[in-house]
Amino acid sequence: MPNIVVVGTQWGDEGKGKIVDLLTSQAQVVVRYQGGNNAGHTLVVGGEKFIFHLIPSGILHPGVQCLIGNGVVLDPQVLLMEVDRLKERGLSVGPENLRISERTQVIMPYHQRIDVAREEKQGAGKIGTTGRGIGPCYEDKVARRGIRMADLIAPDVLQAKLADILPEKNFYLEKFLGAQPLNGEEILAAYLPMAARLKPWVANVSVLLAQAAQEGKNILFEGAQGTHLDIDHGTYPYVTSSNPVAGAACTGAGVGPKQLHLVLGIVKAYTTRVGAGPFPTECLDSIGDHLVERGVEFGSTTGRRRRCGWLDAVVLKDAARLNGLTGLAITKLDVLTSVDPVKICVAYDLDGERRQTIPPTIQELERCRPVYEELPGWQQDLRGVRRFQDLPAATRDYLQRLEKLAGVPIQIVSVGPDREETIVVQNPLG
Secondary structure (H helix, E strand, O other), rough: OOOEEEEEEOOOOOOOEEEHHHHHHHHHHEEEEEEEOOOEEEEEEEOOEEEEEEEEEEEHHHOOOOOOOOOOEOOOHHHHHHHHHHHHOOOOOOOOOOEEEEOEEEOOOHHHHHHHHHHHHHHHOOOOOOOOOHHHHHHHOOOOOOOEHHHHHHHHHHHHHHHHHHHHHHHHHHHHHHOOOOOHHHHHHHHHHHHHHHHHEEEEEHHHHHHHHHHHOOEEEEEEOHHHOOOOOOOOOOOOOOOOOOOOOHHHHOOOOOOEEOOOEEEEOOOOOOOOOOOOOOOOOEEEEEEHHOOOOEOOOOOOEEEEEEEEHHHHHHHHHHOOOEEEEEEEHHHOOOOEEEEEEEEEEEOOEOOOOOOHHHHHHOOOEEEEEEOOOOOOOOOOOOHHHHHOOOHHHHHHHHHHHOOOOOEEEEEEOEEOOOEOOOOOOO
């Protein structure tokens, strides 16, 4: 059985959590390979909602080993809160089913304070971060000043590292950002108990994945955010601080490229974006309102209303190329019911020139105007449909047009939030 990478093809919030949960029934290992608690993966199982920010979405399946890779930045307090909430709901989470890479970077209080203070200082020019300290933590990682899980669980090392870096962070907070400094002893008092609790969960995730591969286990690599929030390939600078693309599963989990067999791209049947940044197909009208209300488009991490618009095939085609997609999973198709006509952006008009790819600069992208195709809508409720051939003809036409534009086969169609509200056109895992 093959290993599979699940990636978002848009600007995040595509519904990756539901698809990971669905595929986990055929996997034995699920690993999260990048991002932090700026991600929010929502699952609905039997009408019960679960929201995960750090724990891999496969945790709801007994016997599945869930791993947090070295490419993640981890807030220990958030992780432990997730664990405790799951335990309150009768779900066991511990070293037996969740392990954290010893090389995972740790989000510290100064990362969060810097993140918020920077956004406030930027004013109208802010990026629109979640304020969770994700970016500043990745900065310290690249600057080789970060604190990793291996450091966190060694009290003497943690104390020495904190003593070295905190004066610099406090100087920056006070003198440049005009924010309050932090107390090292208070940080230690808060983080040492969390470190003691997490210590049994810390492991060499790369070795665990190698062992799983040798034993013939299926590995599912779970990405966070979306392709066009990628720090290298996204709409820079309105991006996240990590690499959500499929290739990052290798570096973010500690495996070689030969371990990535399939790449499933998750595509919302329309497009959404949270925070600032260009959005060519955004609908600032009743259609946008309909998508927000019918799709319940509010961020699971921040609660912010998502910006909504028509599906952008330029974005999708770029994602297909960047990730090497082998299949598509279409989500929230039911939200488009009663919208007529339905539009798809098939190209951009940039100063009179037709473009099939996203331009590299924000200035150019802001001048792009979408070139639309219109297709007939449908009125039927899709949530009870379980076979592709039972979908309305107009719905099938819409999906087949998306498939042709992307050049990638549709394998899964989600027609509602619950795990069971799914059409499997072709099982990606065989």
